[in-house]
Each structure stands twice: as C-alpha cells, then as structure tokens.
Amino acid sequence: MKRGEPVDPAAPYLDRLRKAKVKVTANRQRVLGRFLEGDKPWTLQSLHRSLGREFDLSSVYRALSALRTSGLLEEFRLPGEKETFFSLIKHPEKSAAPGARGLGAKTRAHPHHHHHIVCRDCGLVSHLDICVPAGLMGKVEDASGFRITEHHLEFKGVCGNCK
Amino acid sequence: MKRGEPVDPAAPYLDRLRKAKVKVTANRQRVLGRFLEGDKPWTLQSLHRSLGREFDLSSVYRALSALRTSGLLEEFRLPGEKETFFSLIKHPEKSAAPGARGLGAKTRAHPHHHHHIVCRDCGLVSHLDICVPAGLMGKVEDASGFRITEHHLEFKGVCGNCK
DNA sequence: CTCTAAATGCAACTAACTTGCAATTGCAAT
C-alpha cells in the first residue's frame, strides 16, 4: 500500500458487487456508505430514516436485499426486537457465495460465525468472536434428544460509553 | 395429596389469575387449556388457528396478554421467526410479580431462566435447563467492554421424532 | 453513443399485531 494514496474503504465491496454482476448504483452506494461510516448495524427503518426521504423505503429494502445476497451484508434478528438488523461483513472477498434472493431468505453463505452484544441504552451493537463451548452442545443434544444444526447467542448489556 | 382425588392441573393457574384480580373467563380458560395440553409453546397465530374461528384473533391476543401479565405465561422470540412465542410458566406460584401491560412490553418478572431448542422440521420447541457457562460471560465482558445484563441462547436442530 | 437487462419509484398489498368502542358477562354484593 503506497503512502499518500488513500484507499477507498468501499472498493472491496464495490468489487464484490461487480463480480456478482450487480449494478453499482447511487442508491446502493448511499446505503453501503452508511454501513462504512461505522461498525453499526442498521435496520430497514433506521436506514430509511437516516437517509431521509431522499429515496423510497422499497429502494432501501431492495438495496439491502441486493447487498445481502451479494455477500456484503449479513442479516440477523435480536430477541425482543421487531426489526431485522443488517451489518457489514468484514472481509467480503473471503466470505462464501451469495445466498437466496429476498430478505428473510435463508442464507446458504456462512459469513464468519459470530455473535452480538447490544447496548440496552444506546443500541450500539458489537460483534463477538467468542462462541459457545463445544462441550455445551453435547450436553444440549443429550438433554434434548435433538441433533443441533445451528445456534444463536445474543447478549444485552451496557457498553463502555454508557457505563 | 389424597389418592383417588384427581388434581386439576389448571387450578394453580386459575388461582394466580384470581389473585391478580383477572376474571376467569371462557376465553382465557380455553387458551390456558391449550397450554396445559402439552409443554408446547404457541404463537398468537398458531393458537388462533388451533382454536378455529371459535373466537376472534384479538380475543386470543388479549387472553395471551392477560395470562402473560398475570405471570402464567412467558413470551420469547426466536431468531429467524417472525412470530412471538408464549409458553406456560411451570410454577406460577413461585414466579415473580406481573410485568407491564400489553404484549411486547418488557417483563419485570423473571420466570425460571432457561433456553430453547427448535426443530427445524416440525417446529417442536423444547426447553433447556442448560445455560451459558459463567466463564464465557467474563470473556465476553473483557472482549467487548460491555457489562452484560442479559443473554439469549437458542438452538435449532432436528428433534428425536424427525431424525 | 446505443441498447437492453437491471434497478428504481410509486402504489398497493401482506403479515402480525394492536386498539377503540359498543355490547356482553363474570362475579361481588345484595
């Protein structure tokens, strides 16, 4: 990386879009821009509010949908929250192939497995690279008689700023 | 407990309703009845379908709301599921004071802490008395800088019947 | 610069609740 030649943080994401033959449009760039401003997840509604009536809810919806199916965003839900969250995938060049069409469609892609912690005061969501110990899985399978195929672990708390 | 004198499993729940000065009506008894038939969580919609058009969706809604705020039911959401689930609290006489009004309102009550595993094929939900190891909490607090106040752990898999 | 499949805006629609209001009913006090 040469000095004095600033790298566009959006570049790898736009590359990925082009590779997926998804047009790089103003709407999609504006939505992606919001995700690049910080490591903050957005919901359809929060993005729409944040972007003003500059463009339609359905456009935000379809931009999110396109970015998700192209593997730039991942989608998750939090217990107790009605809205679906989206967050930027860190290394789009490494993540798996795009999943099914439409929001809510199950992703076949497996973006780097992780969990979340949400601040109950300011709503900040952080990613956690920590996971459930393997031993627990065995215990759960024994206790329930199920074979486990996925798990979701979410924490709620007070972030460093709000403490 | 005398032999030959069958105990009504609904009794402690009805007692709790009366204690909360909540009328014991036909609707509420029918809804409670479904929960007493098995250790199965229900959603507003699944209950409404199950009860037929015998009564209105809003009546099921308000029955659920009443049973929940009276501490007979607990409410939870599962990642990837749109609907809110309700399940019977095991020992209503032991659980904490009723929470706020209306579905979705944060409960102040703390029914016996537990997690769930859902069958991805038949939708069966089982309760798990297994929890996240305390050590993990510390690791998460260190890694994130948050102070943890709650956590949610949900498993998805294939149940004994569907395997 | 042209052309066309893909993307957008608008409006309409769906799912899952949620609420206002008039009619009805559980149940406590006769």
Added chain:
DNA sequence: ATTGCAATTGCAAGTTAGTTGCATTTAGAG
C-alpha cells in the same frame, strides 16, 4: 337467586414492518 357494573369480548379499523407488481429510468457492455 338477582342485580350492578367494571372488566372482558367481538368487530372493525389502525399500525408496524416488510414485500411485490408495474411502468419508467439508468448502468454499463458493446
């Protein structure tokens, strides 16, 4: 057993969050 009335119910209408059809516009390959 009857009464009174606040609590509950049914119906209809409203809300939130998301989704889709279609006519118009546009990114970007050639």
